[in-house]
Amino acid sequence: MTQKILNFIDLHKGEENKKSVIENITNAVSFRGSNIWILACAIIIASVGLNVNSTAVIIGAMLISPLMGPIVGAGFGLGMYDFELLKKSIKNLIIATLVSLVTSTLYFYASPFKEAQSELLARTSPNIYDILIAFFGGLVGVIAVTRLEKGNPIPGVAIATALMPPLCTAGYGLALGNYIYFLGAMYLYTINCVFICIATFLIVKYLKYPITKQLDQKHQKRVKYGISILILFLITPSVYFAYQLYNQKSYNSRVEVFLQDEFHNKDYPLIYKKIRYNADPKKIELAFLTKKFDDKEIKDLNKKLINYNLPNTKLIIRQDTVNLRKDIMNQINNNQTAVDQKDILINSLRNQLSQYNFNTNQINNEAKILFPTLTSLKIGNYTIENDATRSKIIPVILFQSTKGLDEATQIKMKMWLKQRLAKDSIEVYQQN
Known part of the structure; x- marks a missing residue:
């Protein structure tokens, strides 16, 4: 029974000739001529997508990006101890990275739209989930390139591993002089590159690709130790970011329970809410349509925060109508463009439907x-x-x-x- 299961999941079935795979990988590593132009165009498309917050445009850019070639090549070079292929892959990856950074920086520097959209901000704080996506996406990618029939996984891997958006975000950080965005995006890009490479290394070893240069036991241990140290170095900060993300979401959930029990259930219409999680102390700013709170009520509500496991938090109820009106109007103005675009689309669809419908x-x-x-x-x-x-x-x-x-x-x-x-x-x- 065990043998049947092993045969069922055996990766050697449907495997392409190893020599042909190595030739294809070696050819895909080089970044010259058309590959550079394709990469630059893909970077511009992805930058536009991040600039206008369009997921579809970003996905389109990822599909045409040739960045996977040198990363997979590095994994093959490492797995076969082919250090010439490894050096060539790393060299071409550095060239591709620099071309991408220069292109995206120039685009964002020239673009009149400088506001950081949600698609862009999502690439500035990587966490453990990004490592999992990169690793398993890399596994799918290298398994696909070693098959006789490549199938659909290749474009899916390009989307899942998301190499382009972090590079464009890093260019955005450089163009605006925001080095926190730059470092966060480059960290995410490094995670993707390294864990795709490690996934490739593991599959190359599992499929027993021929070793180009025989290494003694001591050198093989050095390679393994180097990989282990690199993994630990990249995982540690991402686990911390994931922990921070978990804490923030958990905190926001407890805030919602507090608001539900203390305000919503008492029919106090809430018109303004802002949670400042990164402040010290943390702040919950609220404003209500008609309800006015005196100092004692606000003090009592602040005491209740401990009961909802919201320590180091201050509740602020905004009752200064002039400044509050300004803040609300700013929020409305920030969202107005998106609302207007939706209204235009709805009206356009209504006009089109009116051509078809008669009473x-x-x-x-x-x-x-x-x-x-x-x-x-x-x-x-x-x-x-x-x-x-x-x-x-x-x-x-x-x-x-x-x-x-x-x-x-x-x-x-x-x-x-x-x-x-x-x-x-x-x-x-x-x-x-």
Whole structure:
């Protein structure tokens, strides 16, 4: 039974010839000519996506990025003790990284939009989950490149490992002189590169790729110790960031319980909320629509914070209406652009739908009054494609009558329907 399971998950099945794989990997390592241009274009696309907060654009940039080549090459070089391939891969990865940083820095320096969007901010504080994504994404990638049939995993790996956005975020940090963003993004990029490389190293060892240079036991131990130290060096800060993220989410959850029990359940309409987690002490700023709190009530509420496991926290209830109004208006203005864009899209869709929808029942009733012999009238839409980019929608009317309508009556009905439907052209046919 155990042997059957091992055969079922055996990676040697469907494996491509090792020599062909090594040749493909070696060719993909180099960054010259077209690869540099493709990389620069992908960086610009990803930077635009981060600039306008568009996930779809960022994903598109990741799909066309050639950055995986030298990283996987480094993993193969390490796994086969091919130090020439390793050196070549690292050299080309450094070139690609510098080209990416210069391109993204120039873009963000020239861009008139300097505000950090959520997609960009997400790449400044990596944690343990980013390590897991990079490692398992790297496993999928190297398994895919060693298969006879590459299949769909390759583009998925490009998206999952997300090498492009951190580089663009680092360029954003350089362009604005924000070195915290730069260092956070470069740390995430380093995590991705190293753990994709380590995943590649493990699969290369498992599949028993030929060793280029025989190393004695002492040198093999040095390689293993070096990898272990590098993993520990990268994991430690990311675990700390993950712990911080967990603490913040846990704190926010307890704040919500406090607000629910002390305010929402008492029907106090909340119009302003701001949680300052990184302040010392932490601050919860609130404002209410009608409820006014005196000093004693605020003091009692602050004492209750301990009961909700919210130590080192100060509750501030904003009742200065002038300054509060300014803060609320600033929040509204910050979100107004997104709201306006949604409203424009909704109105556009409504206008498009209005071209297709007619009040058929009402038109039918009016038609029977104007043309008493009509028994039914149906309205549909027919799309005429003028060329590859334009089309025209024409209403088509089918009618039934107890007796045939003469030509003059049909012309009259057609003119009335044009006016009624507000269309330049329509088609009218009698249904037998």
